Amino acid sequence: MNLMMLTEIRRAAQSGAVSAHVHVQVESVAPRLTREQQPYCELTLADACDRMTLRVWSDHPAYKTCSALTNQDFIELTAEFYQSQYGLDARKWTVRPLTEQEKNELLQGPADLRAKQAADWEFITETIQRILDPRLSGLCEAFLKEWGDRFRRTAAARNYHHARRGGLVEHTAQMMRVAKEIAPLYPQLNLDLLIAGILFHDSGKLWENALPENGFVMNYDERGELVGHISIGLELVNALWRKLSAENAEAWENLAPASEDVRLHLLHLIGAHHGEMEFGSPVAPKTPEAMALHYIDNLDARLE
Known part of the structure; x- marks a missing residue:
């Protein structure tokens, strides 16, 4: 599985789902409610060239972890990326924090x-x-x-x-x-x-x-x-x-x-x-x- 930039993933996903790693900074974390009043979390993720929104539902194993993230956090998102009606989206995903070296490399672009x-x-x-x-x-x-x-x-x-x-x-x-x-x-x-x-x-x-x-x-x-x-x-x-x-x-x-x-x-x-x-x-x-x-x-x- 390749490490890609968000722009590369977005382009590739136009032709179908693509599995990849991406290194990003958490830009914002916003608690939300569904129409049924079920909580979920909306993350805005950014790298040097692009950004995407990731919705974390309350039944996802990483819900508590993602809800506690701040805009000082840098993570690796591993997922199957695809184009939904809302734009670039992800499924079957996991997250982990970046190492200091990975963070520095990301910031360089x-x-x-x-x-x-x-x-x-x-x-x-x-x-x-x-x-x-x-x-x-x-x-x-x-x-x-x-x-x-x-x-x-x-x-x-x-x-x-x-x-x-x-x-x-x-x-x-x-x-x-x-x-x-x-x-x-x-x-x-x-x-x-x-x-x-x-x-x-x-x-x-x-x-x-x-x-x-x-x-x-x-x-x-x-x-x-x-x-x-x-x-x-x-x-x-x-x-x-x-x-x-x-x-x-x-x-x-x-x-x-x-x-x-x-x-x-x-x-x-x-x-x-x-x-x-x-x-x-x-x-x-x-x-x-x-x-x-x-x-x-x-x-x-x-x-x-």
Whole structure:
């Protein structure tokens, strides 16, 4: 019986039941009642790339064990996995706690995903280094220096797309690749501004969707919940800009376009990237770069 990731099991189960081991973290444990008022337990289990729900009925031999689990627990689930009307499900299953070594290996994620995210991160940093406008390059480099570690363990979303540790790195890198490909076709685009906008457009998700260093449970952050990632991104850019502009006042004084115009245009890219106010943007895209960023973002999210 093979050790598999949840995504691999989900894919294989499309063609029929598959027997496998999977290593996961317990994300949540919720007591429930059936229509007949019989107790059962609902576990949400997560690995580096996916999650599933396991319902533990009160007559299962592991019911008491599973009911006592917490989101600090890491387990091996051995089962026959299949697709039910509710999604991926398991039968004939057993659980055991992971060893410390198994836990550490799980937290590192699969080797192919680690390699992809490392390459994506290198692409992001190299792309930032090629920005010609010293204000935008300085802003991006300051952001990565201060928040790079958190960035690399942030998901791009909770459920919709790139919903995994490091997903924001994958999403950002792919958006930058698309931007670099289309920029020569549309001379009106300021590529420096577009690349900086791509880096910062979801920067607020470092507070909405960051995962801890030692787990896959995406906890809710008060700042992220009360303010939202667009507002946080605007605040973050303004804070970094104030600091850098004070340190580089003389060097920035005679740059064109004016520094205030650059700041406002970058803020517009962040504020407008959802495209429409009904989808959470405080303003609709009004510049070529804002329009391009919105469609690149939407394209990568839908095709992931």
